[in-house]
Amino acid sequence: MSLNVVNLVGRVGGDPDVKYFESGKVKCKLTLAVDRRTRNNDQPDWFNLELWGKTAEVAANYVRKGKLIGVQGSLKIEHWSDRTTGVDRSTPIIQVDRLELLGSKRDNEPGSVNQFNDTEF
Known part of the structure; x- marks a missing residue:
C-alpha cells in the first residue's frame, strides 16, 4: 500500500502565476x-x-497574496538540469487536487468556506 496525501492551510505568498496553453x-x-x-x-x-484545470482558474480569479486557503493534494519532486552549470536539481511541489477559499475578504470576519475540486469539473 502507498499513500501520498498532503493537507495544508496557510496564507498565499504572492499573486497567482497563471499560464494558458x-x-x-x-x-x-x-x-x-x-x-x-x-x-x-x-x-x-x-x-x-501547482494547480491545473478549473481549480487553477478559480485560483487565478479569487486567490491573491495574503489570502487564507486550504489545499489537498500530493507531493511530487520536479527534476531538471541547470542550464548554466549542468548540475541536476530538484524541488518539492504540492500538486493540488482540492482548493478551499477560507475566511472573508478581510479574513477577520467569519465567512463561508468555498471548496473547489479539480475532479468535480
Whole structure:
C-alpha cells in the first residue's frame, strides 16, 4: 500500500502565476506560507503549489497574496538540469487536487468556506 496525501492551510505568498496553453489547459503556480506549531514560531514553512484545470482558474480569479486557503493534494519532486552549470536539481511541489477559499475578504470576519475540486469539473 502507498499513500501520498498532503493537507495544508496557510496564507498565499504572492499573486497567482497563471499560464494558458494552446491545448486549452490552464496551470497556476502559488506559494503558501504555513505556520508551524511551535513555541518560537519565527518563520513559516514555504510550499510551492501547482494547480491545473478549473481549480487553477478559480485560483487565478479569487486567490491573491495574503489570502487564507486550504489545499489537498500530493507531493511530487520536479527534476531538471541547470542550464548554466549542468548540475541536476530538484524541488518539492504540492500538486493540488482540492482548493478551499477560507475566511472573508478581510479574513477577520467569519465567512463561508468555498471548496473547489479539480475532479468535480
